[in-house]
Amino acid sequence: MNGQMTDSFPRPILSVRDLCVDYVTDAADFRAVDHVSFDIQPGEIFGLAGESGCGKSTIAYAVTRLHQPPALISKGSIHLEGQDILALDEKALCQWRWREVSMVFQNAMTALNPVITVAEQFRDVFRAHTNMRRAEIKERSCHLMDLVGIPPERLNDFPHQFSGGMRQRIAIAIALALEPKLIVMDEPTTALDVVVQQEILSEVMRLREQLGFSVLFITHDLTLMSQFCERIGVMLQGRLVELNTAHAISTAPEHDYTASLWRSIPPLRPSLERQKEMEVLL
Numbered sequence: 434m435n436g437q438m439t440d441s442f443p444r445p446i447l448s449v450r451d452l453c454v455d456y457v458t459d460a461a462d463f464r465a466v467d468h469v470s471f472d473i474q475p476g477e478i479f480g481l482a483g484e485s486g487c488g489k490s491t492i493a494y495a496v497t498r499l500h501q502p503p504a505l506i507s508k509g510s511i512h513l514e515g516q517d518i519l520a521l522d523e524k525a526l527c528q529w530r531w532r533e534v535s536m537v538f539q540n541a542m543t544a545l546n547p548v549i550t551v552a553e554q555f556r557d558v559f560r561a562h563t564n565m566r567r568a569e570i571k572e573r574s575c576h577l578m579d580l581v582g583i584p585p586e587r588l589n590d591f592p593h594q595f596s597g598g599m600r601q602r603i604a605i606a607i608a609l610a611l612e613p614k615l616i617v618m619d620e621p622t623t624a625l626d627v628v629v630q631q632e633i634l635s636e637v638m639r640l641r642e643q644l645g646f647s648v649l650f651i652t653h654d655l656t657l658m659s660q661f662c663e664r665i666g667v668m669l670q671g672r673l674v675e676l677n678t679a680h681a682i683s684t685a686p687e688h689d690y691t692a693s694l695w696r697s698i699p700p701l702r703p704s705l706e707r708q709k710e711m712e713v714l715l
């Protein structure tokens with residue numbers, strides 16, 4: 434497969450090799466992730482695309498070691514900056530999450546605790562992972578709110594007092610709190626309207642420039658993904674069937690399934706250029 438980028442980047446931040454994840458139940462075993470390998474480079478936004486049920490979220494949970502039974506990693510390896518993630522015990526994992534890798538999921542309401550203020554949610558993360566004092570935590574929380582474009586005065590509000598887009602920005606701010614190397618975003622903007630979606634993703638790109646983190650971005654929306662990601666892996670029934678630059682995936686998909694994903698998106702106002710591309714694919 435193309436798009437490995439080995440020449441320009443000497444060492445990946447995340448390296449997933451030959452990963453297999455099974456759902457093991459009394460009734461049957463089901464292989465949700467089937468021998469998947471990919472790397473994410475420092476500062477790269479890497480996308481995983483594919484239809485519902487192809488195993489994207491299972492990979493997100495495995496990479497963050499948030500997977501729970503019946504999910505079982507039955508084969509392969511995951512390294513973050515050379516560290517073997519599958520070898521970490523629970524205590525090490527607690528230190529590792531947020532500091533090295535953090536997560537933003539689809540529904541911020543489930544990520545944010547509805548009964549405590551946003552300030553308290555920041556405080557929880559800082560208290561669990563740093564020795565920062567109260568004043569320092571407040572200052573850092575204000576800075577993070579500012580970074581994602583929400584007035585710091587709103588720190589004392591509760592999650593339900595914010596719009597869906599603002600809640601997702603707050604989830605991103607908390608994910609950035611300890612300056613992790615990798616942020617896993619699983620359908621982070623799916624529940625939002627397209628304008629807010631674009632705003633938030635532009636914001637993430639800007640923050641990435643500023644802070645240098647990498648992103649594993651998961652969505653079923655290939656159009657959005659191709660605007661946002663440098664490289665894309667396309668999944669089908671647990672397998673990674675194509676991995677390439679976003680440009681190549683959108684202009685010259687190599688796998689029939691990738692081409693069929695594009696065909697399934699109805700263009701609202703296709704440009705002449707796009708019409709020609711579509712004709713080639715069809």
Ligand SMILES: Nc1ncnc2c1ncn2[C@@H]1O[C@H](COP(=O)(O)OP(=O)(O)OP(=O)(O)O)[C@@H](O)[C@H]1O
Nearest residue numbers: 456463465484485486487488489490491492503653
């Ligand atoms: N707890 C579970 N027990 C058994 N099978 C599961 C479980 N969770 C997920 N699966 C199965 O694993 C496969 C991969 O699911 P996964 O959620 O990773 O897909 P996805 O690509 O993220 O889909 P979506 O975009 O709908 O979230 C699916 O076939 C799903 O039915």
